[in-house]
């Protein structure tokens with residue numbers, strides 16, 4: 338029986354795509370996130386590709402330098418519909434070249450856009466044709482609003498419902514809109530799902546952009562697994578947030594006992610500097626392409 342109670346032995350996360358290349362690094366940066374998450378449990382190894390950034394080429398380039406064969410990817414999780422998390426999907430699937438499940442929210446194919454300062458298409462590059470093309474390449478879509486268990490100790494968070502959100506995260510930090518039945522309405526990015534992994538030191542939470550709010554996503558992961566949080570990894574979308582919201586977020590993460598923060602992408606310099614100040618260099622790391630994260634750390 339698969340459950341969130343099981344603790345995995347080891348996680349290794351390869352950062353295949355990030356907005357920052359790192360200092361003196363041979364890796365390519367691009368806008369977006371892509372992580373290869375390697376999970377080991379009882380001698381079994383599974384490789385989960387979490388998001389596919391904007392383009393596949395820099396991801397495949399970085400994989401070559403890291404010595405990772407795309408054919409070793411067992412499953413794909415797409416965090417939400419935005420192009421900087423889904424754009425590389427088909428290019429990578431061509432290289433995987435075998436059957437893989439793709440886990441996502443049923444609204445991943447919706448049309449969304451920003452209208453300030455001008456119209457910008459946010460996503461997805463996925464449409465009916467992309468959906469079919471992914472199937473032709475061997476993908477099976479597992480579209481679920483509910484949490485899904487990928488293997489013992491590893492689960493998606495499912496949709497973060499409005500009533501599950503903490504008050505200060507109800508208002509999104511992005512001015513995004515979506516089309517629904519020909520009507521334009523505010524987009525809370527309800528399709529964003531994260532990943533939770535239970536380890537001996539506690540939960541590791543992996544997030545793409547954290548549009549529903551990283552604190553609300555953490556609460557959901559804690560509720561599903563019953564574990565405290567050890568590490569949080571991904572973009573926190575605080576780039577447009579005011580200082581109060583940033584300070585609130587950092588304080589709650591600290592109060593909830595989070596010991597390791599790995600962030601970048603849409604978190605923004607202001608929030609990153611506050612995390613660094615609060616967590617120091619032992620607890621905070623800025624993500625960059627090519628980074629390899631082993632957890633839990635001694």
Ligand SMILES: [Fe+2]
Nearest residue numbers: 419421546603
């Ligand atoms: Fe993003």
Ligand SMILES: [Fe+2]
Nearest residue numbers: 417419546548
């Ligand atoms: Fe996003």
